[in-house]
Amino acid sequence: MDKSYISAKGVNVFYGDKQALFDIDLNIGAKKVTALIGPSGCGKSTFLRSINRMNDLIPICRFDGSLQIGGQELYDPEVDVVALRAQVGMVFQKPNPFPKSIFENVAYGLKIHGLASSKQEMQDRVEWSLKSAGLWGEVADRLDEPGNSLSGGQQQRLCIARTIAVQPKVILMDEPCSALDPIATAVVEDLIDSLRKDYTIVIVTHSMQQAARISQRTAFFHLGKLIEVGNTKDVFTTPREEQTQNYITGRIG
């Protein structure tokens, strides 16, 4: 057991009558990368989206159990999802920059939360975010161009810059590299690794090699159940469960 930052106890999630997650108990440590792996439809994305309550957008989705970040219950009636999402950022599968300029994309979160008191501060924070996302060198002289004029990998890094601009505690990533080519993937993976020292990162990935490369902890989901969780090295080399063994050797999934 590592000291947990995000902790789930008895989490059940239903879509209408269908149960998507069964009694998940999972502890996620601070300032490291935790990978959620498993075959399609295993519930890993559902779990990820429960952490910033994006599942609330689906009317038929129902949550049951306890999910805490830093000891604060997320599904407490007192919790304001806007405050939650301001501190738990998310990067999506497909790069989805806003149809606005590169600058506007990064500045948007700062604007709505009122995090920059002056124009100069805004510019500084946008620059800092783009630098943290390793994108500054490529876009410094074209901040006014639309975000979707960038390449796929650059767009995804722009989305990461947009997310870290508001300095969240946790960053959730839902298969962030699945729409990228191997070279862009390598760049984003390096970025994720460098972000680890400042942020708690939970990443859903289909690529076991990716999980092995960038994560410190790995959780394996199958059919809505958490099968196994442990240090990445252990999970991939000496899995405790047979299902995990079958999955990482390519026999299921």
Place this chain on the structure above:
Amino acid sequence: MIDFTKRAGFNLVGRHRAEHRFQWSGRFAIMTSLAFLAFMVGSILIEGSGVVRQWQIAVTVDLGPEVVDPDDIDAASFGRILKTGLMGHFPDVQTRREKKKLFNLVSPEGSFEIREQIAADPSLLGGRQTLWLTASDDLDLYLRGKVDINLPEKQRRISNVEIEWIKDLKQAGQTRLVFNRNFFTNGDSREPEIAGILSALVGSLFSLAVCFVLSFPIGIGAAVYLEEFAGSNWLTDLVEVNINNLAAVPSIVFGLLGLSVLLGYMGLPRSSPLVGGMVLALMTLPTIIIAARASLKSVPPSFKEAALALGATPVQAVFHHILPVALPGMLTGTIVGMAQALGETAPLLMIGMVAFIVDVPQSVLEPATALPVQIFLWADAPERAFTEKTAAAILVLLVFLVAMNLIAILLRRKFEQRF
């Protein structure tokens, strides 16, 4: 030897023939519809183009101080002055019947035209002046060759003696063809040569303005709420079904609603563009809501998700990211709805915008008529010269429709965002 030609089998000859048959029948269908369109526009153009110019005749009238008092111009009898002037050109005319025909050469509005010309240029007063006055509709038709002089005299609107007079006038250089300002600057009139489109045009513009001010914000607001915020339950389903039904309700029903509620119950001014615009707005709303919802639906949900995940409130997500992308489509839908409203006649008849309007309305509260209603009125008028006016009014309406659709296309081109 491998055969890669048509003769290789695979029933290729028959398949290619079927291909050709279908493509040619499609081309034929398009050609036919284009031909109908060209025929319609062409015939209206030919019929209506004559309206651009009209004939005037010169009449020498006495504006001496004993006839027109320079200090009290309105006391003078301009009808008398005109008649005397015409008699001066044809002193032989004696009988009452012939005199009447003579006076009919000039538009019945001729006396007002004299008055207006004096008002514009007071130096005309004080002696004999030759003034250009609008010819009557019958004379105008004759001069433009639209009267068949081979018909028996009784069957045409212009008699032999009149033809003689016109010949004399022509020889004396007392006739001219000028740009028809009346048509573009006047309101309706009983006299075709004086009747103009301006009051109907202004009435239409006022109605459309009211319609836009009401239907755009309400329609967009309803669409945004229904599409982005309202949950999906039996109530929203009911609302949706009813909006779709409303779009199919015959427009005259909206006219009846306007008549009973807006005029009867609320007591708003009859025949006014305000009421017309409100009725048209009711009619346009479903169109706008449906178009706006379709346009909102076409915005990728990833924008909203991204904004929400950053901690934007739902309203911020919609107004900052979805609305700007959907707006061109919404505007297009609105303009298409407005174009529909521009051509609408039936509901306006119900609320009294079918009135005979001479003066150009100055506000949305004054009685007015609209372009399609004016077309309807003129098409119904007995004077032959109104046929031409009808066609010309249709052209004006078509020009506005094309202009509005053009604006819709340009707006979409300009603001469309690729993603």
